[in-house]
Amino acid sequence: MILEELSANSKVTIVYIPPHYAVDDKKLNQLVRLFPNDALHPELVGNALKKVATSLNNVTFIDLTEFLRKQNNVKPVYFELDSHLSPFGQKSVGQYLVSKELF
Numbered sequence: 001m002i003l004e005e006l007s008a009n010s011k012v013t014i015v016y017i018p019p020h021y022a023v024d025d026k027k028l029n030q031l032v033r034l035f036p037n038d039a040l041h042p043e044l045v046g047n048a049l050k051k052v053a054t055s056l057n058n059v060t061f062i063d064l065t066e067f068l069r070k071q072n073n074v075k076p077v078y079f080e081l082d083s084h085l086s087p088f089g090q091k092s093v094g095q096y097l098v099s100k101e102l103f
Contacts, residue, residue: 003059011060012060015093016045016049018042018046018065018068019083023068023078028040049061068089071089076089
């Protein structure tokens, strides 16, 4: 596994930026209405990544879900019509990561 090889010789940081519907309940509800028979579980990918990351040495896992939920209450962190971070979302993530002194 590539991550095992990387973490054997270096510190690795995985930053999980969740999909927009994991941060914005309005978006999640829109998707549920569009796809009522699909089980949408936005936490599954983050949980799977965290499980892999915490099983390895020298790997730090940062899940931005709760942070972005809080920021989204201030101002939208994703663009309205797609799932990319807005300029505010990008700036918020950048400031958050700098505050963690990872780099």
